Amino acid sequence: MTSGIDTSDWQEFRTPRYSFRFPRSYVLQPDRSVDSAVDEWSTADGRTLTSDYGFYNGPFRPGLRRLDFVECQFGGNREPQIVTFRTGEGVGAGLYWVVPGGRTNDAMGGVSPLALWVGAESPRAEHLSELLAIVRSVRLQQ
Secondary structure, eight states, rough: OOBOOTTTOOOOOSSSSOOOOOOOOOEOOOOOOOSSSEEEEEOOOOOEEEEESSSSSSSSSTOOOOEEEEEOOOOOOGEEEEEEEEEETEEEEEEEEEEEEEEEOOOSSSSSEEEEEEEEEEEEEGGGGHHHHHHOOOOOOO
């Protein structure tokens, strides 16, 4: 159990670089990524889950308002930042993690850090505990 949420029957998404768990009600959507590893899942009641591994990803898209910082650890590149936020009438939770030692050349000729964003959103505030349990399940592969 995580935060009072029973996660024992959740599915796991695993890549060579990271993994996380989420309820089986989330269905993988068709791939729409351009220059990074982006995956998206959704449920019939409007919850969404996205993961973005690469550069040019960031924890917030325009229009989101921070609700509060649930956990915010600034331990260099080794610790994730976990936040909650409002999405209009709904809520979301996200994890932003700069990959330790990960760098890549960006399109502007510079060097950008590799990072992982996992975000979960719902139109209903009562789903916030589930969303936080999802982002807290994220693990970087060693």
